[in-house]
Amino acid sequence: MNLDFLDDVKRMNKRQLVYQVLNFGMIVLSALMIWKGLMVVTGSESPIVVVLSGSMEPAFHRGDLLFLTNYNQDPIRVGEIVVFKVDGRDIPIVHRVLKLHERDDGSVKFLTKGDNNAVDDRGLYAPGQLWLEKKDVVGRARGFVPYVGIVTILMNDYPKFKYAVLACLGIFVLIHRE
């Protein structure tokens, strides 16, 4: 294997090596900070999600990227598309609100159903749970970009591909001098 590309690294002194590592760190941390910044601005713990199933066709297809907001001032209404997490499960679900009950103090209980599903989501909720509440909501869908999320789905289905891509990018950044 031709290791010539490492020559640049061998010629670096300690300070330059430290800077290469810090540079790599700053690139990763910049991405993280943008994500955290988006979390704060939208108020949602997951401001961008990927649609994983076809249960919302023809509105959303598998692989679409959704942009969410989670402002307390916007009340949830029937017909809106919400992204929610069921207690005990990590994967967020994107479905439409079917029925809603609202109390005087503003607290709500609502039922959801995927546009492309035959039945409502009660089968997906936790055992004994019949309604969803505000606390289960990750956000409301405000906009979307089609197809782009397929990359995320691929990377999760083939984790080796994900690690290979990340490793190559990491090595490239660490070795290449500005």
Next chain:
Amino acid sequence: MVSNTKKREASAAKVQVVPTTKEEEKMIKVDKWDGSAVKNALDDVAKKVMTQKLSYVEDHSLMDGRLAISLIACCLAMFAVVWDYLHPFPDSKPVLIICVISYFIMMGVLTLYVQFREKGCFMLALERDPTGVDPDNRWRLRSFIKRYDDVYNLTIIFEDGHTHKTREIHLEKSVASWYDDNGVLLTDLFEPEIVKLHNSLAAEKKEK
């Protein structure tokens, strides 16, 4: 007495010759199409000339400044990530806001620092006065290669320790004068040019 000093000089010269030839055997080879690698290799050799052949001391304060800013930025970001992990999202909002904003401010500071303070300066060498009485003279080396261009611009700036007056000398030459077809840097051609630039700048000093 005279013959003793001559013998010492001769043996000292013999000791110096062996390490330099060993180093020159480790050839510097870069991807000739990679502009930044080409410039970095030339800068490395110029640095080597200043520190080894001319025995100047390298001053790391510019680089240290850059490292310090980067380190502060990284620490801020890491703190935000860890805090958010320990206190899940809605609770960590205020801490996140502060850290994210200050992180991007540090990024801005870093960009300004590199742009205006460093200005392409890749080395600051101090010429220490042998008697230790006078303040050091400073030699600053700056270089750049324009994107996709082959002309290497080197500027050596001499600042006198006493008067703080500066003089500079430029070099603008195609990198093809020192690199061969395979991307090997021919240090035998490049190092004498650096020494020549240095000497002509030093000579001006003596005239004045």
